[in-house]
Amino acid sequence: MVAAATGNLHTLFDMKGETDLVTTVTTTGALSFDGIGMTFPDGTEALRNITFSIDKGEFITVVGPSGCGKSTLLRIASGLLDPTAGSVEVDRERLGYVFQDATLLPWRTVRQNIELLAELHGFDSAERTRLSTAAIELVGLTGFENHYPKSLSGGMKMRTSLARTLTLKPPVFLFDEPFGAVDEMTREHLNEETQRLFQSEGFAGLFITHSISEAVFMSTKVYVMSARPGRIIAGFDVPFSYPRQPELRFNPDFAQLSGEVSLALRGSSS
Ligand SMILES: Nc1ncnc2c1ncn2[C@@H]1O[C@H](COP(=O)(O)OP(=O)(O)OP(=O)(O)O)[C@@H](O)[C@H]1O
Ligand SMILES: [Mg+2]
Numbered sequence: 522m523v524a525a526a527t528g529n530l531h532t533l534f535d536m537k538g539e540t541d542l543v544t545t546v547t548t549t550g551a552l553s554f555d556g557i558g559m560t561f562p563d564g565t566e567a568l569r570n571i572t573f574s575i576d577k578g579e580f581i582t583v584v585g586p587s588g589c590g591k592s593t594l595l596r597i598a599s600g601l602l603d604p605t606a607g608s609v610e611v612d613r614e615r616l617g618y619v620f621q622d623a624t625l626l627p628w629r630t631v632r633q634n635i636e637l638l639a640e641l642h643g644f645d646s647a648e649r650t651r652l653s654t655a656a657i658e659l660v661g662l663t664g665f666e667n668h669y670p671k672s673l674s675g676g677m678k679m680r681t682s683l684a685r686t687l688t689l690k691p692p693v694f695l696f697d698e699p700f701g702a703v704d705e706m707t708r709e710h711l712n713e714e715t716q717r718l719f720q721s722e723g724f725a726g727l728f729i730t731h732s733i734s735e736a737v738f739m740s741t742k743v744y745v746m747s748a749r750p751g752r753i754i755a756g757f758d759v760p761f762s763y764p765r766q767p768e769l770r771f772n773p774d775f776a777q778l779s780g781e782v783s784l785a786l787r788g789s790s791s
Pocket of ligand 1: 591
């Protein structure tokens with residue numbers, strides 16, 4: 522059962538290993554998982570009884586050991602994969618989904634890449650230009666519109682990928698380790714930009730990462746998954762107000778919360 526927030530720091534949900542701790546489903550959530558299980562045809566049980574929901578204005582990050590089913594959970598949310606148990610509720614019409622790889626088309630410029638999803642959704646040229654100009658500005662790529670991907674840094678490629686998804690104004694935004702391949706300084710900048718976008722765009726965010734600092738810095742809540750079959754074994758409310766400043770990372774409360782997430786994560790693989 523999810524505990525309510527206490528004190529001025531955070532809440533560590535009761536950790537009882539096998540017990541499913543997050544049991545409250547809010548069907549009005551922007552994205553709701555209810556009893557999700559996934560066993561692949563070869564018998565691999567990737568997920569077991571995942572139940573939680575994300576409301577508008579929430580940014581939830583899931584951390585967990587490699588292979589515990591995090592990407593599988595996002596694929597189920599997006600409809601790419603059908604779960605073998607349970608159900609998902611989400612509006613897939615304008616679902617945002619960014620991956621670890623920026624997946625840009627090398628023969629298209631930054632602007633043309635950013636307009637791709639709007640094109641596939643049938644927006645006319647004037648509307649595409651308007652949407653891409655706004656998205657380019659939001660991610661700080663103004664001046665690079667006519668560059669090709671090969672002349673962009675890793676961080677700029679990820680900004681392009683984010684901007685491409687932002688053109689859809691997604692009410693729900695899924696992120697699968699999007700900043701895993703960039704250096705730490707760039708990652709921190711991208712984390713700051715992402716929480717700014719979360720604030721300005723108001724989407725419900727579900728973010729996957731291996732970085733505890735990234736999780737705590739951006740999120741309203743952090744869930745920890747067990748080793749496969751992935752279950753939610755702990756959850757932490759993150760109490761810091763937005764916009765969060767870079768210096769927050771040096772705050773003792775930030776360090777303490779990160780330490781507790783880390784402890785839960787260590788326990789998760791045993
Ligand atoms: N199509 C599939 N068929 C069989 N097993 C699969 C399939 N897809 C994923 N798996 C298995 O399901 C488990 C979860 O995979 P998933 O990619 O979701 O893990 P993850 O938590 O995202 O890992 P990482 O942190 O390394 O990205 C793994 O054991 C993986 O081998
Ligand atoms: Mg993965």
